[in-house]
Amino acid sequence: MAEKTIVITRFDPDKDQAPRKQEFKVPCEPDWKVLDAVNFIKDELDGSVSHRWSCRMAVCGSCGMMVNGEPKLTCKTSINDYGDRIDIEPLANFPVVRDLVVELDGFMHKFESVKPWIVRAKEKAADQAALHPSKGTYSQSAEELATFKQFSMCINCMLCYAACPVVANEPEFLGPAAIALGHRYNMDSRDEGNAERNAIFRGEGTVFSCSYANECSEVCPKNVDPAAAVNQAKFEAVIDWAKNLVLPRGGA
């Protein structure tokens, strides 16, 4: 056990004009994650500290915070990766609701805008059976899955938005995770929504706003490569546009 000073950024819109820092002395066990220290503060030292967390196994994506200035999934980040003093702030590039809790609405709207579901031109069972008469409805080979599987591992933790220099300057930028998600469905062999999503990707503040800083892929706790998705999406969106020019009714 080692005592560490955990500095939490506090902000209550009912009371505070601006965020303030509060220090806590926390007896940390060596196998703790950063989230364990924040939970210790909440449980034992100050019940008014507000933060989000749920699964504490790097699946739900709700405990993202800035740890010593870097976006981290706190349930997956060892406390022993840091020294005696750890600075914990809300995720950068998001409006703060309270303490370590940020506003999600803008992020959720970005997600919805890329139509993150399987779009089918035809939804009748007979048509589906005709698509794969021998393999059954919606069948997909391991090779087809492999084209997008890594992009489907995103847990929506928003660390990539906190790290992205474009989001910092241009808050409306669609951003890494939403583009990677749209691209994931474009790559899905069962999906027929490419044209709709590519039209979105050709719009303002989407794939072509990316400056390829690669920060998103650096901070991803699930080893997704959103920067690759953004650049693949750029290419697809252009090819799709060119095809439309040559074959206005979508071709084959």
Add this chain to the structure above:
Amino acid sequence: MALAYRAGVPLKDMEFVQYHPTGLPGTGILITEATRGEGGYLRNNKGERFLVDYDYGVGKKAELGPRDMISRAIVQEIEAGRGFSGAYGAYVHLDLTHLGADVINFKLPFVRELAKTYVGVDPVTTPIPIRPVVHYMMGGVDTDIHGATILPGLYAAGETACVSINGANRLGSNSLTECLVFGAAAARHAMTYSKGAAAGDERAVIAQCEEEAGRVANLRGRKKGGEKISAIRRELNNVMEASCGVYREQGSMQAGVIATAQLRGRVADLRLEDESKVFNTEVITALELQNMVEVAETLAVSAAHRKESRGAHTCKDFKTRDDQNYLYHTMVHHDPAGPRLGKKDVVLGKWVPEERKY
């Protein structure tokens, strides 16, 4: 469950709790059954595959045996002194090393990630420490096949409900059936019901909302109270593990009944610090804890009354199933004086219950 219970809907079969055999000690993080499906072994501190070497009733199924039996075998193995001891209690090993890196990377990548991150073990080279962990409540809010409760307009589906596709035990993945099939059924029935239902008494609804808002407001920043949320939550964990765990005994279950009743009194007098009306997670945690204590009490009372072993309810002092006296659903009704027990007939359908033999 607590919301329905306080509204007068009985909870059914609360004593039946499924333990999953392979969780990480301390955190309780689940290591999927697929590890054993792919050929993983459970080993004791002598390196033995104890499910094969000792008679735990799972026979040739060994690691592919059912969750409740494997969980019991692990507890017995530990009680026989053949477990390992660690900072978070005793455990045994889940050994995947013979599967090789390729199988683990392709079939079980998340297991490798979890083991490395949360116990510092790479399953390609080293066995994973595991122990049984609480996994699923077979019991819950009593509903019919449409998800409807006895309270008109109140529906439940999923783990919170007890539509009884599980009995005293359950198979993995039935949670999907509960959510998808009965969730959809409940939604459809609720839609039909609400179209035909009268608008209700608006003033009564407002009065009820104001009462509930008052309850929340009283909790917020309640500095006059006696105890911390975290202290009671820890005590509740310990009480339930000791009284209603993998193995149960009359004495321990009765102690659980008394302890949870006391906790119900204490949890009404919590001390809270957060006065803010913005994102006040302390109030949510307090409400959750009050609900958990109430649900825990129904569990302990249901368990203590069932003097037999059936499914996941395993009593050391009543080892066999007693269809003569206990072939019924346990019902718990809310009462200001404390939980009140009742019974409901079991619909057996096609299959007559038989002793499980492998």
